[in-house]
Amino acid sequence: MTEREARERARKLRFFRLLGIVFLMMIFLLSFLRLIWPRKAYSAQERRTLAQLPEMTTENLRNGTFSNAMEDYLADQFPARNVWVYLDDLRGRIMGEKYSQGVYRSGSSYLIEEFKRTDDARAAKTTKAVLDYLREYPDIPAYFMLVPNASWILKDKLPSGAPIDSEEDWYTSWAQEVKNANLSNLKVVSLASAFTEETVQGKQIYYRTDHHWTTYGAYVGAKNLAAEMGLPFDTQEWKKVEVHNRFQGTLMSKSGFYSRTADTIELYLPDPDIECVTAYKEQQKTLPGLYSSEGLAGDDPYEVFFGGNYPWLNISTKAKTNRKLLIFKDSYANAMIGFLCPFFSEIHVVDPRYYTGDIRTLTASAGITDICFLYNIKTYYEDASLSLILEGGEADE
């Protein structure tokens, strides 16, 4: 063995020793950190509760649920977890990853949720239930507004060749189906062309990191709806109030695509003010106005509208119009209801995902003069609860 070979060998040995030491240190350091790291119950970043230390029983040990739960626990309670997630996102960005958990990252800082036509039959069932329900009330004018999502209006921003289904195609066939039903009291409010126009003009219809529409988007929606309802919408002035300018939404937490991108949440308050009171019926609380400062300060600032989704809200306003509106809705409507308050003396807001009462009794007993179905296309397509409450059948004791 020459001297050079010996040196080379020694160098290699040193390297492997070092590797071994670092490896061992990593194991012990991380184990130690794990021991002393405080446990968290909830991740605000990801908006979900984190797994907790599972309890060991002979039962769950035998059927394997214990080790699964333990794995979740170890992954969720990893020291400085959020930083690792962020690090992984950095890595993904460098590697050019553009898709995660159903969310696409676009070049212009928009996160866009995909639309997949997984079950056309379910949506058709919902539509049938809605039409059957409306047929029972031929004298009450009804409005059907399905709001396009970003994957339709901002489809140019999607990575090229992204394998998503066309919302537009589904919407066209849906609109045809509703038209074929030939209900004289039903009007369909389409927003796609208005939204496309606004987008071309550089207006922001969607939040960049959230799946909801901006308050401006809701304003455009309300304007189009009001035109169909015959409301004097243009005579109403609105005062814009900025309530949040570092808003990062659910698409960011869902996808883990963290960035500095932040949006502004605005409220449009009627000027002059139309006073209103919201009764959270199932919560048995009556609160002034439509907004929640608690929701604004929480993990999801979009909850500034009503503080989130509730089964049944009854909004009474000072508007002396004697029109009473019943809205079936998802969370998109939360941002829009404020625009309708000056024109209705009462608004009943039903979120079918949580509502358990009898919808026909409510329709008949609340003196409803207008019915509105307000969903974003993606939720409408995916949600089965609307058909459930509409098909609920007769009220029984």
Place this chain on the structure above:
Amino acid sequence: MNNHYKKLMRKAFHLILGAIGFFLFVTLLYVIAVSGKKPVKAGVDIVKGIEEQNVPALLQAIRQKDVTEIDVTVPTTEVPIYSVPEKTTEEATTLAPEPPVTEIDVTEPADEALTQEPVVQPTDPPTDPPTQAPTDPIETDPPLTVKQIKIQDFQAEWNEKLDQNDVRNLSNEEQQQIHAMFMNTIFFGDSMTQAIGDYGFIDMSQVIYKRSASVDALIEKIPEVAAVYPERVIIFVGLNNCNFYKTPEDFATAFTALVQKLREQIPGVTLCVSSLLPPSDVLGSTRADLVRAPMYDALLNHTANMLGVEYIDAKWIVRQQNYLKDGIHMNRTFYRVWFRYLQLLMGPNL
């Protein structure tokens, strides 16, 4: 070799230091990028300003316009206008006993010795008689008003149906009318009230109850009622009170406190109370405390009239076959007639 090891250790140390440094750097990046999401202060202040508006004042302004549209005013012609003598107010506030949390269930027999005595007493309303407290509309002077005639006709019709055990369920229309009528009403009480929601006559969102509660225990629930700001509260309590309160007077005092606290916390609220129903004959024969129910009810009627609370006499609806097995609670049949009766009394037809 020793030296060599030292060098190796130093290198490992540097590596770990480097790793920690890198980790800290990433943490810093992360903190800059992700955290610090605070709402705009000026905007929050405006939202808070809206939230701090006074609900009763708002509601008063909002509901004003509805008065002609939905007539929810309780007929007040035969009930004295709300005027509590100053004495009663003081008495109520000072005498209202601090409630021990009641664990007394109505099925537990109360102290025999204490309860025996009042049974023997005559059941006329005790203590200071009211100035002109009207008694039941049906029992008053011969010239009947239209309202009284309507009530009599209603009672005759349904008495017959109750006797024949032929009380139909509420039709969809009746159910809807009831929902519409009580949209801004809270039903408040113990298990007698709970049944209203459980049987499905009214949405549970309109019902606030506490099982086996005395009136004192209900006072603690008033903030929950107040949070709804109902236009009207209908109180319906049961026999728990006959063993919780040793005398009818104690019960009346507690009821006065309940009414005053409700009025304090819900300005402008209309209050009604349904009668305290007797136990079934079977249960009554074994329970000296519960047999006193008519005395409690008589004083409840009297106190309600004094306070301007509408007293709804529901005793005529009671039939022995409509008791549940416990001899205290009523079955659906009772509530079917009870709701129709409420609808008559509070609806636009009177």
